[in-house]
Amino acid sequence: MNPVRVSTGIAGLDKMLNGGLIGGRVYLVKGSPGTGKTTLAMHFAMEGVKNGEDVLYITLEEPAENIREDFGRMGFDVRNPSFVLLDATPTVEKYVLVEDFFETYAKSLEKLTSAIVERFREIRYSRIIVDPITMLKVAANTEMDYRKSFLTFVKSMMKLKATVLITSELEKTDIEEYLVNGVIELKRMEVNGRLMRTVRITKFRGSGFDPFVRTFEITDRGMVINTDEEVGGLE
Numbered sequence: 001m002n003p004v005r006v007s008t009g010i011a012g013l014d015k016m017l018n019g020g021l022i023g024g025r026v027y028l029v030k031g032s033p034g035t036g037k038t039t040l041a042m043h044f045a046m047e048g049v050k051n052g053e054d055v056l057y058i059t060l061e062e063p064a065e066n067i068r069e070d071f072g073r074m075g076f077d078v079r080n081p082s083f084v085l086l087d088a089t090p091t092v093e094k095y096v097l098v099e100d101f102f103e104t105y106a107k108s109l110e111k112l113t114s115a116i117v118e119r120f121r122e123i124r125y126s127r128i129i130v131d132p133i134t135m136l137k138v139a140a141n142t143e144m145d146y147r148k149s150f151l152t153f154v155k156s157m158m159k160l161k162a163t164v165l166i167t168s169e170l171e172k173t174d175i176e177e178y179l180v181n182g183v184i185e186l187k188r189m190e191v192n193g194r195l196m197r198t199v200r201i202t203k204f205r206g207s208g209f210d211p212f213v214r215t216f217e218i219t220d221r222g223m224v225i226n227t228d229e230e231v232g233g234l235e
């Protein structure tokens with residue numbers, strides 16, 4: 001039986017994934033700052049909302065209000081009640097907040113894991129986004145602590161049967177890459193003085209995928225991938 005495919009909300013990316021992500025698993029989107037991770041994650045979130053699913057988006061670096069503003073302008077339904085956007089950024093003024101999500105979600109990966117599991121008792125989210133996970137890695141006491149808690153995170157998320165997308169800005173993401181079910185890599189480069197954005201799939205358990213590096217653009221309507229033009233394959 002073919003696995004159930006979950007659309008990323010980006011037609012070109014679904015095509016690269018041979019039809020979409022395999023549901024109920026954990027995926028990593030990696031790329032340096034400004035490569036388009038949040039944009040990709042928002043497409044994935046909004047595709048869920050469009051299908052009437054409950055979506056949980058935890059933002060750890062970019063304030064929720066900025067996300068609403070920027071992606072609302074791109075035509076995303078950011079105020080839909082099925083879209084739960086939790087601001088776990090450290091810069092949020094505590095006085096204004098009734099609930100401090102930073103304390104609950106961003107202190108450590110263990111805390112984040114149990115907070116998500118706890119939330120599931122009320123709502124069964126089918127898509128969860130953690131953007132980015134980088135802060136939690138930096139916050140961990142030791143590399144070993146982080147490895148253990150990352151493994152627990154992945155196992156816990158798989159049990160929830162939600163499709164989970166995490167983003168990371170770090171160049172070195174070894175443990176995450178081993179443990180997740182798929183990796184999408186975004187890059188920015190300069191070609192003849194012009195900014196070029198590329199996307200490639202480097203790992204996708206249980207599925208074939210497009211082996212080519214593809215170029216994409218970020219437009220007023222979000223991410224658009226050029227799937228008919230090849231840049232190169234995996235090195």
Ligand SMILES: Nc1ncnc2c1ncn2[C@@H]1O[C@H](COP(=O)(O)OP(=O)(O)OP(=O)(O)O)[C@@H](O)[C@H]1O
Nearest residue numbers: 031032033034035036037038039040169218219220
């Ligand atoms: N309407 C638009 N047209 C063209 N480019 C845009 C548009 N809106 C945003 N961008 C570009 O999209 C990029 C931001 O993408 P995004 O926030 O998804 O990246 P990111 O990888 O999440 O970055 P960070 O690591 O800083 O969080 C910026 O480089 C921005 O210039």
Ligand SMILES: [Mg+2]
Nearest residue numbers: 037038062131
């Ligand atoms: Mg971002």
